[in-house]
Amino acid sequence: MFACTGYAATAADARLAPFAFERRDTGPEDVRIDIHYCGVCHSDLHQARNEWHNTIYPCVPGHEIVGRVAEVGTGVTKFRAGDLVGVGCLVDSCRECQSCRDGYEQYCENGFVGTYNGQDRHGRGITFGGYSRAIVVDQAFVLNVPETLDLAAVAPLLCAGITTWSPLRHWKVGPGQRVGIVGLGGLGHMGVKFARAFGAEVVLFTTSASKIEDGLRLGAHEVVLSRDPDAMAREAGRFDFILDAVAADHDINAYLNLLKRDGTLVQVGAPENPLPVSVFSLLMKRRNFAGSLIGGIPETQEMLDFCGEHGITADIEMIRMDEIETAYARMLRSDVKYRFVIDMATLPAQA
Incomplete structure (x- = not known):
């Protein structure tokens, strides 16, 4: 395990605040990613406020993640240190049902594992998301990001x-x-x-x-x-x-x-x-x-490749990590053009 910092909600009526926690070490099939930017999705607000009545606290939101590979496991063949990568709404699924075999992991018949507020399939507890300094994800759920695109503006592509x-x-x-x-x-x-x-x-x-x-x-x-x-x-x-x-x-x-x-x-x-x-x-x-619900890993990679070829990204407003509550309030007023993205370099080094 290694120490990590992020921003978390500790209750439905609590403001998001700095939070210290532990991430798992990089396993054989894992990719450890230093997060540079994380988009802000309306579902982050729903989960932080327990509006879907399924939130487990503490909750570290964020599933529009882009960054660079810091370390790979011994069995990883798809990525190497320094690669520009992304992680979307899913970090695991059963990989055995028909939907998973067809590349539609979002419809996993045994339930996919969300990037945050999900139940880890390997007994590691509840998943914590991208409002954090780093994340460790199985290589099967990590995506290549074209180097030609604005990295911050890529983040919302992983969900929106x-x-x-x-x-x-x-x-x-x-x-x-x-x-x-x-x-x-x-x-x-x-x-x-x-x-x-x-x-x-x-x-x-x-x-x-x-x-x-x-x-x-x-x-x-x-x-x-x-x-x-x-x-x-x-x-x-x-x-x-x-x-x-x-x-x-x-x-x-x-x-x-x-x-x-x-x-x-x-x-x-x-x-x-x-x-x-x-x-x-x-x-x-x-x-x-x-x-229709989000997308599977193959079609998400297809989308990113297409965006790289055609220069397509989201229209964004960049915010600091400590501006997240203001961003949530503005999002409720539809006062954003058209997605907030957090510069994770503004995350405090310590909680």
Whole structure:
């Protein structure tokens, strides 16, 4: 074991604060990573505040991790010291079920191990995440990061990026398709970038007129204000695919009605309350309503390689580690363009 420092929540009503703990030593298949940057995901806030009622304290959040390899185990063949690498939402899975064998570890039928607040499969307790100085991860769950990209802006790709990439790729979004992206936040802004890069005609739906200019800058061909009933009516039945990245309560039927016959709406935002669906929104044009969860290791590596080739990263705001509570408060107000990233060099040397 080796001493490590990070930032942790010790209770649902406690502010995140410096925290000293121990990481496991580098095993034969492990990669030890010095963390340079860690993105801030809304799920970090959910977990820190126990809003999903499953948090085990102390909780060290963070699953958008980028850094450099400090040490590798004797059995590691994929990485060497100095490599630029990333770690996303998963650090283990059963590796034996059909989903794992297919490269979709996020759907592990025996339950994947989250990068934080997960139960380690080797009896090492609860996993601690990327709001920390270093992390040790099995090589099977470590990703190569292209050297050509801005390292800090890569961090959100490990969650926000793959969460939008996976459904766009699975449903084969591309040229000749009219694609809607609902919501321009951490997820939505990556959805716009990817859908445009894939050659689709991209329409952004937002409730805020202030986001029209940014939506166009990020790659949308058109921006529709979803609060305008006439504008929504003009879009009815025109879309092959819609990616809904909104995590707040909203009328899902308004977007289902925009789909063509056999069109698909995929939900990646996770509202707290169930979304009522009118069955006739689906029946009348044989529409599909689906969901998608992050992404597996092979498709995450594919995404990073694509981003390296096309120069795609997230739009970020850099913060210090001691600014995390301010960042959470701003995130709740949707006051970020479009993802906070922590400079881990600002983490205190001692808790």
